[in-house]
Amino acid sequence: MSKDGAAPVRRTRRGSGAVTLHDVAKLAGVAPITASRALSSPSQVSAEVLRKVTEAVSRTGYVRNVLAGGLASTRSRLVAAVVPTIAGPVFLQTVQSLTEALGERGYQLMLGQSGYVNSREDALLEAIIGRRPDGIVLTGIMHSPEGRKRLLAAGIPVVETWDLTPTPLDMLVGFSHAEVGRKVAEFLRAKGRRHLAVVAGDDERARRRHGAFCEAARAAGLPEVPVKRVPAPTTLKSGRTALSELLGEHPGIDAVFCSSDLLALGVMIEAQSRGIAVPGQLAVVGFGDLEFAADLQPALTTVRIDGAAIGRQAAQFIVERAEGRPVDQRVIDIGFSIVERDSA
Template identity: 55%
Template structure:
């Protein structure tokens, strides 16, 4: 649209003129309604509706030094395991008057740093990250400016600020213990090559006490990656008995490839996932997995970031939500 034909922005003065009040009274009716009469509030709101006025939140934020926005960074928006966290985080922030800005890092450290710098430039009040933020200039800037940060979906004893998560090392070790309890010896691993999946692999292999066939794929992982991973694992060991997958999506692909090859699950091959995605219970056979309470992570993260944004003291800086192993048909002993 040419500049000359652009519609003129409606200002607070236009609203005040339409309501028959002063600009100061109109401003108070919108930002501090307790200071004016109910009749004035109704007149100003009617004027807002009639004129199509949109308040300049940035200008208000510059005055109060608060933007009432929180940024959330996730590796990939479409990954099912992060969705309950983002949904709960959004709902809890909304109840407290904050809006969420979502950014996707794509498992790229450079992209993460660029997003952090952009969010700081946008004057967000706080940042929630799925995973641990990478050390570097961007993270140092957050600490220097005192911007509240909640790291999630991981565990460390030295978070940048606060943390809600669990140990991926312990997840891998627990799954290995489950495999050992079943007596499975010829086992393999289908895993993404990101940092958190690497920790699960480390815990799994360490508890088993030996190296195992491993198929590594690029995240985000899904059915095609799982099919290729099982093909690779069977090429390494045609007598493979069980597979631990770094995501439920990857495990779904392993199940699909097994069925295409006529391999029975769990009679011939046991398949185990990670993440506790909703669809895992509805696959055929249903998928054994490590369940993570993503909604609880979102709730705790919201409570921490709201408290920190308000300048309140946080007694518990690190919250471990733990995890649960859920056994389903894909690893259970078949009936006689």
């Protein structure tokens, strides 16, 4: 029984159980055709019926299949991927390898941009689920309660990426952002840096990295770490501005951990404009190991994530599930590495 005393909905899922229109109708106490009419032509049913069906949809997370009924039972060979931004280069390697790996198996990729707020992801997910792709690849594990409900109810194979949790929605391939933060703090401390600072985007994954970074510095007995948060997606300009503000408030900082390589580039340019030697006076560490990182002067020390491996594994997960094969290991930690170059 649920908390409100209602019997749970029995689900017959594709792979792990999809909520159907019949489930909604049963919960609402109406015929399936009445439930269908309430969803497609609400003006043709009574206010009471509409209320019951709407409540049943809300409770189950059901999303109406917008494809023709005859097509719903066949595989679409379409996979949807959702990324926060297509402007930032950090996810491009994953998208490219995902596209190629799916293409080799006869699947096509549909790409959506969610931004960094759950409301936009929710609207995008509703549109995607309604078209019943063979799989959905998501960036991160932080979804709204409504988004999680819809994904679980849809019965579509889901792979969360670029993050780590022991309790994924379905399948997951990624790494620990908290561990990244801890390891970078240890790296800088080993280099003799004591006055650390953070410049980070205001998204959830960056917050977990810099939160763990600050905790590790505190545990090592270092001074409190000042943090400058900037809007995501992050830019070179926001890196310059953040360092300028940090130096005005904390002129003694000797190392900065940035939540993206673009921020780190902005920090390095601002330091150069002020005559601050990198790494002599200020060590800089980025995140992402973008193509330009090794070619800077000095070359940027950064955290490398194997985005291509994430894309390939996500494709393998989706194809195995879509073709009815079991997935024994549903969570894969691909790890990360700190690439030491001249900036730190």
